[in-house]
Amino acid sequence: MKKYQKTRRGNYVLGKKNEFWISYNPAPAFYGEPETALCFPGNDGLTTFWILKGDWRDEYARIVDKGLEACKKFYNSQEKEHRAPFSMKDI
DSSP states (O other): OOOOEEOTTSOEEEEETTTEEEEEESSOTTTSSOEEEEEEEOTTSSEEEEEEESOOHHHHHHHGGGOHHHHHHHHHHTGGGBOTTTSOOOO
């Protein structure tokens, strides 16, 4: 399974910044509970964040090599865990 790298901010990242990546934050300041984000460049050139409540690192690590579309499909399959309004759907 792929390994996450801890950043100086305290979150854990898996993937390539110029394509897409998974970011796990064990205790975000706003919510105080874990969240896992699928991050990728949006149509406007800014980073889009699709955020799930909880720790989904293992699930994403198993599919990350299948590409962004596989990760989006997984995210969409977990609709009850979407962290709205902070999840920004790509338009």
